[in-house]
Amino acid sequence: MKFAAPLERLIESLRKLPGVGAKSAQRLAFHILRGSADDARALASAIVEVKETIRLCSACFNITDTDPCLVCADASRNRAEICVVEEPHNLVAIERSGFRGLYHVLHGSIAPLRGVGPDDLKIPPLVERLRDGSVKEVILATNPNVEGETTAVYLSRLLKPLGVRVTRIALGLPVGSELEYADEVTVGKALEGRREL
Amino acid sequence: MKFAAPLERLIESLRKLPGVGAKSAQRLAFHILRGSADDARALASAIVEVKETIRLCSACFNITDTDPCLVCADASRNRAEICVVEEPHNLVAIERSGFRGLYHVLHGSIAPLRGVGPDDLKIPPLVERLRDGSVKEVILATNPNVEGETTAVYLSRLLKPLGVRVTRIALGLPVGSELEYADEVTVGKALEGRREL
Numbered sequence: 001m002k003f004a005a006p007l008e009r010l011i012e013s014l015r016k017l018p019g020v021g022a023k024s025a026q027r028l029a030f031h032i033l034r035g036s037a038d039d040a041r042a043l044a045s046a047i048v049e050v051k052e053t054i055r056l057c058s059a060c061f062n063i064t065d066t067d068p069c070l071v072c073a074d075a076s077r078n079r080a081e082i083c084v085v086e087e088p089h090n091l092v093a094i095e096r097s098g099f100r101g102l103y104h105v106l107h108g109s110i111a112p113l114r115g116v117g118p119d120d121l122k123i124p125p126l127v128e129r130l131r132d133g134s135v136k137e138v139i140l141a142t143n144p145n146v147e148g149e150t151t152a153v154y155l156s157r158l159l160k161p162l163g164v165r166v167t168r169i170a171l172g173l174p175v176g177s178e179l180e181y182a183d184e185v186t187v188g189k190a191l192e193g194r195r196e197l
Numbered sequence: 198m199k200f201a202a203p204l205e206r207l208i209e210s211l212r213k214l215p216g217v218g219a220k221s222a223q224r225l226a227f228h229i230l231r232g233s234a235d236d237a238r239a240l241a242s243a244i245v246e247v248k249e250t251i252r253l254c255s256a257c258f259n260i261t262d263t264d265p266c267l268v269c270a271d272a273s274r275n276r277a278e279i280c281v282v283e284e285p286h287n288l289v290a291i292e293r294s295g296f297r298g299l300y301h302v303l304h305g306s307i308a309p310l311r312g313v314g315p316d317d318l319k320i321p322p323l324v325e326r327l328r329d330g331s332v333k334e335v336i337l338a339t340n341p342n343v344e345g346e347t348t349a350v351y352l353s354r355l356l357k358p359l360g361v362r363v364t365r366i367a368l369g370l371p372v373g374s375e376l377e378y379a380d381e382v383t384v385g386k387a388l389e390g391r392r393e394l
Contacts, residue, residue: 046207
């Protein structure tokens with residue numbers, strides 16, 4: 001025997017979410033069952049709404065419910081700088097740091113082993129955006145891992161010939177961290193990237 | 198800046214679920230955003246449906262979409278035995294073991310420190326079910342922890358005077374476990390509950 005059919009259906013649906021196994025799907029379902037009807041309705045309609053209204057910005061491929069997205073539509077942003085990130089949530093991280101230029105979201109990184117090449121990413125429209133010469137600098141903020149570095153190197157070679165300045169975010173020790181706990185590769189990068197004080 | 202409003206609303210709703218923090222709410226939201234529209238719709242309607250159709254069985258307080266629940270309505274069950282559990286998912290665990298009697302779900306355990314007394318649980322209707330004398334045995338299957346034991350002792354004192362047999366599930370070593378890794382309290386209980394072979 002199992003639970004009543006509607007509860008089983010909810011547990012099944014929840015199990016499809018990432019990191020949700022049989023036990024936690026059951027726990028989530030019971031929570032929804034016990035919680036307020038308002039919370040449940042809000043969750044259900046948020047799920048439906050997100051699928052119906054969220055699209056990609058036609059300029060930078062950020063996720064948005066308007067087109068162009070709020071960043072691209074903001075007249076106060078510096079249109080001469082484009083920060084390239086792998087995923088939409090990376091954009092949010094950069095944005096929190098106070099960056100005031102524009103973005104370009106690749107929706108992935110070059111990963112030959114997984115069969116992801118440059119044309120599977122939003123790279124062709126990035127090249128297109130540089131065509132009119134208004135963009136002066138492309139800041140590569142892909143992740144500091146193998147795939148992110150590969151993507152950065154690829155983009156650098158592709159974009160420099162177009163006459164744009166191409167830069168890479170700095171690798172080094174995180175603010176507030178301690179040298180003692182940093183891995184040797186990070187320390188190496190931090191030394192390599194040292195600057196005059 | 199944050200994400201587009203519909204996405205923020207979904208993240209907020211997901212954060213209300215147990216064990217879901219800011220990061221995992223974001224991960225779940227992105228999964229829903231990227232997943233199929235069918236899966237999203239199925240999840241949303243399962244959430245709504247579970248709130249609309251699931252209720253408690255008026256006899257045993259199991260969660261159900263019919264009343265009485267499938268167990269109580271099953272004519273092949275042994276109506277002389279009632280197994281008392283704390284929560285609906287405990288019922289499922291007992292059911293898997295092949296038990297063929299009826300159940301009574303308390304919806305909690307006596308916990309004076311949290312201000313939960315006998316009247317906050319489904320104890321009065323349990324007493325009511327024993328009134329006609331058709332139930333011969335009440336099996337207490339509350340959890341083997343402080344609150345579950347307290348509840349079992351309380352119920353035993355309450356129900357025995359009604360002329361019903363009251364039993365407690367055995368405490369001991371789990372099947373397939375090893376003595377070496379068992380805690381001393383469990384081993385003590387296992388010795389205490391030893392039986393003639």
